[in-house]
Amino acid sequence: DTAVSQTPKYLVTQMGNDKSIKCEQNLGHDTMYWYKQDSKKFLKIMFSYNNKELIINETVPNRFSPKSPDKAHLNLHINSLELGDSAVYFCASSRGRTGVTGELFFGEGSRLTVL
Amino acid sequence: QQPVQSPQAVILREGEDAVINCSSSKALYSVHWYRQKHGEAPVFLMILLKGGEQKGHEKISASFNEKKQQSSLYLTASQLSYSGTYFCGTESDKIIFGKGTRLHILP
Numbered sequence: 001d002t003a004v005s006q007t008p009k010y011l012v013t014q015m016g017n018d019k020s021i022k023c024e025q026n027l028g029h030d031t032m033y034w035y036k037q038d039s040k041k042f043l044k045i046m047f048s049y050n051n052k053e054l055i056i057n058e059t060v061p062n063r064f065s066p067k068s069p070d071k072a073h074l075n076l077h078i079n080s081l082e083l084g085d086s087a088v089y090f091c092a093s094s095r096g097r098t099g100v101t102g103e104l105f106f107g108e109g110s111r112l113t114v115l
Numbered sequence: 116q117q118p119v120q121s122p123q124a125v126i127l128r129e130g131e132d133a134v135i136n137c138s139s140s141k142a143l144y145s146v147h148w149y150r151q152k153h154g155e156a157p158v159f160l161m162i163l164l165k166g167g168e169q170k171g172h173e174k175i176s177a178s179f180n181e182k183k184q185q186s187s188l189y190l191t192a193s194q195l196s197y198s199g200t201y202f203c204g205t206e207s208d209k210i211i212f213g214k215g216t217r218l219h220i221l222p
Contacts, residue, residue, distance in 0.1 A: 035212075041200060043157070043212040056209050090156060101206060103147065106156035 023091030120213035137203030
């Protein structure tokens, strides 16, 4: 069983479209994250949820909206896609929250290409 | 307040040692180290906690100087499988990753 799974693994879409990425973890962790890795390999945190509560919301355009229906799932919806949104989006989870996070377990990533 | 990693890239021959450094300007709870191979997700190597506790990989060691907010990752007797990009993640109110150090091991 994959600990942190993301779908889809690849998305290719046109500018202006809307897309969603889903993430599920079966580790029983309380905290989940979205990280964006751009073409220069910089891993930047976007959002974090702890038990369905948003605890980290970085300076991310409003076109990005995370949703956590329960503590095992964290989805990312992106509206009006732009070229600069092309990146690999990683979902991650950890046992703890800020300050006592423990190791991050990453999903395999979802590569988004906006044409 | 992204941590600064050095060097940016290292090329070694199998069996040689390497040190990767990470420094932050903020007071830290912990420092994380991850390795990412091309096309794959980052994988946890080690976490160093404030107060001296460490958890992680058997063959990789690291240090954390709390006063200087600096950490170093020590790769000894490197193997081909060590190739990849190494990220340090510094944790204060959230985990922020450095830009990475690319390590390439030659046979």
